[in-house]
Each structure stands twice: as structure tokens, then as C-alpha cells.
Amino acid sequence: MAGAAAAGGSVRSDTYASVRNWLLLPSWAGLAIFVLAPVAMMLVYSFLTKEFRGGVIWEFTLAAYDQFFFDRGLFGDEPAKIEWTYILIFWRSIWQAGLATLLALLIGFPTAYFIATRPAHTRTVWVFLITIPYWVNLLIRTVSMKFLLRDQGPLNDFLLWTGLIDDPVRIINTNAAVQIGLFYSYLPFMVLPIYASVERYNFALSEAAADLYADKWTTLRRIVIPSVRPGIVAGCILVFVPSLGAFLAPDLLGGARNFMIGSLIEEQFKGNAGNWPFGAAASMILLTLVLIILVFLARQQARAEREAAP
């Protein structure tokens, strides 16, 4: 009765309440030391002075952020103008990630819906098929995509063979290649949460809408999509956020001209232009951007749930 309250089918009990802190200690310690503390250190480093060829000098300065947002000329003595280079890289990243997310949604939603409406025993097989690529090494998948999209690659061979084109299309090292790569990398992340939502959707609602004279597409737009919105939002986050900070797809498929945030940050720590405080500052700005998006969506979701509650 009032004892073990099992809300929403998920069990929570207090059997091991007496040893709870001991059980949680390893995860607290592990994550606090190796995730939380490093992020805090990163924040500190973003205010330090750069040392050439990597590392930092322990002198606090706003130079990294200043370099990100303002242009003070080659010798730093001109009046500050807005520095567009890095802002544009961020903007391009958001744009690329957004397009990849949209593409993933356009293909992912019908797929998720289709799978969720299969009979129960074939459904698991479909889900299994969607899941496999998610388990395959992302680097290998990106390399495979690079191989497929090459100028003399199988895709161009195929298009030439069908006669759709007469000369190979240049795809690799374009914006489109990056979008395709991001879309391909994270597509399963779009399908799985939407599938989970549609599977829980009560199809009697669709029948009720049809009974009240709604045609199928109206039913989809007015009834199904609002009902599975949490799954759609989750899917979009799961594609957008990793796309924003992605490194492999832009680096391998985009070439030098289609630089994204990931490559910008990587360069500060790996390349010769190493500037750790600047890399830490760019990482902080990316992290802030992502957290703002997540908090905004979480609050919206919470409000929607409150309104939906009877």
C-alpha cells in the first residue's frame, strides 16, 4: 500500500538505505575527481596566460576571451573591433549541426513511427537493425563515409553508372559532406527516443481523431506529433549536441575550409598554434552554449508535462 510507492512502473525502495553513501561513494569520487574537477580546472586555465608550444603560465588574464571576441590588430594596440572569425566558426557549427539534426528528424521520425507500428515480435528486429550502427566505431563509420563519398568513390561510380550525372560530383570537403557525416553519425540517436515515445502512444487517439473527421496527415500533425513531442525533443538534443562539438566528421569529411568548433579546439592543444587558455576558453563557451540549450529545453519539457498533467 503506502509502503513501496512504485510510481510510473519504476521501483524505488529503501532496502539498502543504510549503506547508501558507501554504495555511492565510488561514483561520486570517480566523477567528481575526473569529470567535475577537470571542468573546474578548465575554467581556471581559460583565465591563465598562454605559454608557447602548449601549457600555461600562472598569471591571470582575460586574454583568451578577449582574443575570442575582439580584434585589436596585429600588435594589440588598435581600438577593439568585434573579432568575427571565431564567432563565425561557432555560427557555422550551429548551422551545420542544425541542418544535420533537421535531416535526421526528417528521416528518423518516419522510421521510428514505422518501427513502432510493426507487430511486437518484428519490432525488436527492426530496433536491433537500427541499433547495430550505433555500436560500430564512429571513426570507422566516418572513414567508411569518406570512402563512399570520394570523387572516384562508389557513390559517384553509382551515379555515373545510372546516367544521372556525367561527371563525378564533388561532395567530399564540402559543407554538404559534413552535414551528411553528422547526420549519419548520430541518426540512431534520433530514431531510438522517438521510437520509445511512439511505442507508448495510444493509437486509440488516432482512431478518435479519424472518427472526428480528421484526415491522416491532420491526425499526424495535430494528434500524433504533439503526443510524442518529448521523444522528438530528446532525439533532436541527442543529435544536435554531439554534432555541435563533433571533431571527426568535420575533420575527415569537411577538409580545411569547413572548420567547426571541434577542430578549432583540437588545434589549440595539438597543432603548432597551441594556445591552451584560448582552447579552454573556446571549450567553456561551447559548454555554456550546450548547457543553455539543455536547461532551456528541460524547462520547456517540465512546463509541457505540468500542463499535460490532469
Next chain:
Amino acid sequence: MPESRNAIDVRNAVKRYGSFTALQSITLSIRDNEFFTLLGPSGCGKTTLLRMIAGFEEVTEGEIFLFGDEIENLPPHQRPVNTVFQNYALFPHMTIEQNVMFGLEMRGSSKEAARRKAGEMLELVQLAQFSARKPSQLSGGQQQRVALARALAPEPKVLLLDEPLSALDLKLRQAMRSELKSIQRETGITFTFVTHDQEEALTMSDRIAVMSAGRLQQLGEARDIYERPVNRFVADFIGETNLLEANVEEVDSTVATCRLANGLTLECDAIGNARPGADVHLSIRPERVTLVGASGDPWQGTVKENVFIGTDVQTVVQLQGGIELTVRTQNSAAGVATIFDPGTEVAVGVEAGAARMLED
């Protein structure tokens, strides 16, 4: 010190969850060897009380004794009582035999002794041939019997049963009732049974404790509770009844005369607080009322509707003054002869002693 011949003594047990009080000072005793039932609607606190005896809920205030030993502060694994859970809670990764052996092994029995005892127990519940199967390969009724065997195997001093029949279908439930009762008699173990089903309680129990809203309403033998309910809740919850408002006219030692709102009078046993002029409620069981043809009797009225319910026909009669009385007539040749179409003028006869005065 409570009398040690009682299996369980609950003394002033209170259970609070934050500001919500689930049990308000319960005191009751369960005798050795009896089939004892805690009966009440869901949320009445009966399962909470059972779980307090088992050790799954802390006792906020009060004491619980098991054959005279105070147990309310012992963890569940140190209490020699076992539970048959509502969903059976058979361990899905163990075979039937391993399930039944579990408690014995935990108490330190050797594998051999545990296996022998488990065999006996599975014999008792007629499932010996299934010992190597997994719980999921058994039907609901069979799982129920395994749960029973598992709980009985360590020979608990008291067996606690938490609505064990509620997941079974009607026919199986009826068969299990007599099986449970006979196993209880055979083993001589005290059974404490929780249910919300009054029929289950009436057919199986030696004694019943009726609970509502965290309070003990009435405790007694099945017949006693049905024939002499103490209050409106018990009268209404156990079986069906007509509840009538009345005013006490006079009290003559043990017999009280009560006047209904329409002026008719009824005699019934006077209870403790009955004083002339007091407003009381009367309970009259429908099967203690008969229909007779209209005859100028003051107990006259009109048939409002007949409801056929198989073994009986239930007739609602509208008496003068707006009082409705439900009458149950057996579906027999003699009974059916006394049934009239709606709108017919009839008179009703209330058997002597049928009216029962209630405390509230």
C-alpha cells in the same frame, strides 16, 4: 506481559508516514493455530499491519509480540514468521526446488536436509513433479502454491498471507480457499491472512478483524461479525444490508423499541448506549425480510424493481414515508411464488430479531 498462548500480540501499534497516519493505535491478539483474517477496503491499513509484523515497515509507536517475545525491532530475517506475497515474489532465476530450499539454507540447514524438506513441501502442495522448473513455466495457481510451500518450508511460527488469491481467477480462487484452509489445519501453523474480499474472509477464517481508515472496527468470529455488526461500516462492508434511521422509543432491559421515520416500530436488542430518545441506525439483512401479498398490514409498500442475481431475486420495495427496503428471495419454486411485478402493492415481513442496532 501478554499471554504466551497468543501467537501474535499487537499493542497500541501506530504507523505514520510523515503527517499521514496509516494505523491509529491498533491492539489485537492472534491466537495460536487459528486462521486469522485482516479484512478491509484498500487503504485501510491491513497490509501495513501485516508488513509491520513481517518486519518490512517500522513501527512508529507500540509493540508487537510473537509468542510473548517482543519483535518489533528485529530485522525481517531474524523474525520466525514467513510471508506469502501478493505477487508471490518467486525468485525467477531459481528453480521451484531452489526457491523452496532458500529459506532453509539461509537458516543454516544442510543442502541435503533442505532438499528433503523442500520435497516434502512440494508434495504437500502437489507440485513435486515441477521441482526442476522455473517459476515462469508455471501457471498462476501453481506459482501461488510454490509461494506457499516456500513460506511454509522453514516452519514459521506464523504464516502471513498478503492477498495471495487476488491474482487468480474466480474458479481457481474458490479451489485455493479450501486448499489453504486444509493446509492450515494439517500443519497447525497460525495463518494471518489479508484480504479485501469479504466472502474469502467469511469462508476461511476462524476469526476476522475488520479494519477501516487505519482503525480496528470489529474483531470476532465470522458468523458473529455478519449477524452482529457493531457499526454501519461493518454492516455495510460485510454482506448487503438495509440501513435505516430510527429513534429509540423505549428500552426494556435488553430489548429496545425503535420508531422509523415513517412511524413504524421495530424491536431489537438494546446495545450499551441506547437511551430513549436517541437517534440510531438499524441494520436489516435482506434475506431476513419476506414478501407477502397486500393485506392491510402497516408494513405495506410498492414493488419498485426486481433484480435477478442467479441464486436469488432482489426486490426493492418502497414503503410509506419514502423508506426503501431491499428484500432477497431465494430463486426456488416457493420463493418465486412470492415475487411480484413492479408497481404491485405488497407487504413485507421482517423476521423477529432481524433488526440490529448499530453503535454509529
Next chain:
Amino acid sequence: MSARGDVRTYSGFRAMTLLCLVVLYSPLIIVTIYSFNASRSITVWEGLSLQWYADVFWGPESGKFKQAAVNSFSIALIAATMSTAIATSAATGIVRGGRFRLRTASLGLISLPLMVPEIVTAVATLIFFNFIGFTRGYLTILVAHIAFCIPFAYLPIQARMQGIEDTFEQAAQDLYATKAQAFRRVLLPMMMPGIIAGFLLAFIVSLDDFIITNFVKGAGVETLPTAIFGSVKQGIKPNIMAISTMLLVVSIAMVTISYVVSKKDSST
């Protein structure tokens, strides 16, 4: 029910699903096919051959790839084991620990590596090791992997545990088991499918990781992804496709195991 009368199905959705599968699988299938190419050039098909597999094991770069494979698999094994143990313990604390004030904070901490973009975690971890003066190498990769694998191991274990009614451990205690015995004899075996799924997921995630490894690895210590990346930078060679195909088989084998485990579990 006729297709016309069924309000659930939408024409075209099946085609989209097939397109989705084609997109997901065609690069993998094509790389697998070309890994058996007899030609030295990746653009021309010259018939079947196993020469690039032989090249991976015995060719000029075989030493580098073998060492990378040993590093990758040993790190994945240790990181998955450690993170699964930590996650099992944490899930027990959170799902079976009653109500407590730090519950939300604990859940947030555990899922933190999932919310932070991987490149940020990579930068932060590198800076952290630099700050405490840890020499970058095998150990730094291992420690970083254990930390970011925790949420991946945690999620299936928590999901599994939330599906187990607490009456099972109560029944065990009712039958004279202590809390520790109830955990070992009842709860742990019942959680096993979730634990196996969590372990496999953590293993794959560790084996898969490139970005964080690339940041925290020292000079000279390579895992398979960093070795492949280094090699691909000079252009895709057929031996890379052979390695990719082998890793593909490992991944598919692991998903299949986890699928069979969950399937077997739901059928009993």
C-alpha cells in the same frame, strides 16, 4: 483490417525506413566489400583476396596495429569492468537507497559526461592531468575511460533495477537472508542482464573512443582509433578497411550477445 481503414499506417514511411537503413549500412557494407579487394588501389576492383588481412597481421605496419589493439582491448576490458562495478554500486544506492537529499545531484553527476560535449571533456581531462603533473600515457587513458564509461554502464543497470519489484529482496529477507545475502543471491542475479548490457556498452564506448583518447594519450601510446586516424590522415589504405571490418565484426558480435541476453531474459 484493410490498409485504407488502418489509421496507424502512413504510406511512404516504409520507404523512409528502408532509406534510413540504406544510409546506415551502405558505407559499412562497401568498406567490408573493398577490404577483400585484390587491388593495391582502393578505386579499382580486381577480385577477391585476403591479402589486406594478411597485411594487417604480418605487413609492415602490423607491429603498430597489434600494439594498438592490445592497448585498446585491455583498456576497454579494465575500464568496462571498473565502471560497471562502480555503476552497479551507484545504481543500488540510488534505486534501493530510499529518498535522500542528494539523489538528484547524484543522478546529475553520473549523467554529466553524457551532457558535456566529448571535446570539452577531452580538454578538461587533459588540463587536469597537466595540472596534477601526471605523465600522459596508458594510465591516463585508462583513468579517463573509466570515468566517462560510468554513465553508459549505469543506464542499463538502473533501468533493469527499476524493473525489479522490491518484494523479491523482501521475500529473501523474510526467508532469513541478511541484506548482503539478499543482494548476492537474489538482486544481483536478477540484475545480471542489465549488468551485462552495461558492461558491453561501456566496453564498446571505450573501444570506440577517439577524441578523449587523442587528447590524453602520451606520445607513442596508441589505441586502435588513434592509430587508424593517424593512418587515414595520409589517405585511406586497404589495410585500414580490413581493420575496420574486423572491428565491425567485434561490435556486431557484442550487440548480438547483448540482444540474445535480453531476449533470453524476457522469455523466461
